[in-house]
Amino acid sequence: xxxxxxxxxxxxxxxxxxxxxxxxxxxxxxxxxxxxxxxxxxxxxxxxxxxxxxxxxxxxxxxxxxxxxxxxxxxxxxxxxxxxxxxxxxxxxxxxxxxxxxxxxxxxxxxxxxxxxxxxxxxxxxxxxxxxxxxxxxxxxxxxxxxxxxxxxxxxxxxxxxxxxxx
Numbered sequence: 001x002x003x004x005x006x007x008x009x010x011x012x013x014x015x016x017x018x019x020x021x022x023x024x025x026x027x028x029x030x031x032x033x034x035x036x037x038x039x040x041x042x043x044x045x046x047x048x049x050x051x052x053x054x055x056x057x058x059x060x061x062x063x064x065x066x067x068x069x070x071x072x073x074x075x076x077x078x079x080x081x082x083x084x085x086x087x088x089x090x091x092x093x094x095x096x097x098x099x100x101x102x103x104x105x106x107x108x109x110x111x112x113x114x115x116x117x118x119x120x121x122x123x124x125x126x127x128x129x130x131x132x133x134x135x136x137x138x139x140x141x142x143x144x145x146x147x148x149x150x151x152x153x154x155x156x157x158x159x160x161x162x163x164x165x166x167x
Contacts, residue, residue: 013037016127017120018067019112020044022057025131030065033129041123042067043116047108048078048086073115082106100139109142113151121159128155 016038020026033040042062046055055072062070078086083105084093090102109132116128132143141147156162 013039014127015039015041015123015125016129017041017043017116017123017125018129019116019131020058020062020067020070021131022054022059022061023131025133026058027061027065027131029129029131030061030067033127034066038127040065040067040129041119041125042070043119044070044072045075045112045115046072047075047105050085050088071119075111075115077105077108077111080106096139100141104140107142109140109147110151113155117155117159121161126161 014037016033018026018030018033018038018040020030020042021044030040030042042058044055044058044062049055058072059070081087081089084090084102085105093102109130113128113130116130120126120128130148132140132148
């Protein structure tokens with residue numbers, strides 16, 4: 001009865017929520033989830049990203065890879081600013097710098113996973129898939145394996161399925 005945040009799951013044929021950005025990592029994760037037999041509900045976010053083409057790419061990926069449904073949730077966290085991905089006033093760097101890059105959107109994956117967790121509870125999904133690159137995470141703190149593991153623990157403490165066990 002635990003929610004899992006991993007690219008591997010023991011329960012084929014179950015419902016899963018897959019975060020789909022339109023990029024390679026999320027497309028790969030959706031393909032993995034489908035290959036494992038999950039009935040996938042793709043979830044994307046309109047968070048004010050400058051590259052609006054991402055949402056169209058996410059729609060195409062979800063359709064091509066057989067998602068049961070693709071939802072785009074308006075989530076204007078970009079209105080806070082603080083990232084070159086959401087703020088026209090901050091230039092996107094051409095070369096990587098030191099530390100956390102200006103393309104980091106504050107708390108983006110935390111917010112995305114929290115929304116995915118709520119959606120998963122509503123549709124009865126025990127698995128949530130997110131395509132973050134743990135090997136080359138570009139300095140984003142919410143792409144590290146430690147973060148994913150911590151969120152998985154939180155999901156199992158803070159949900160009905162985690163507390164009562166799934167049926």
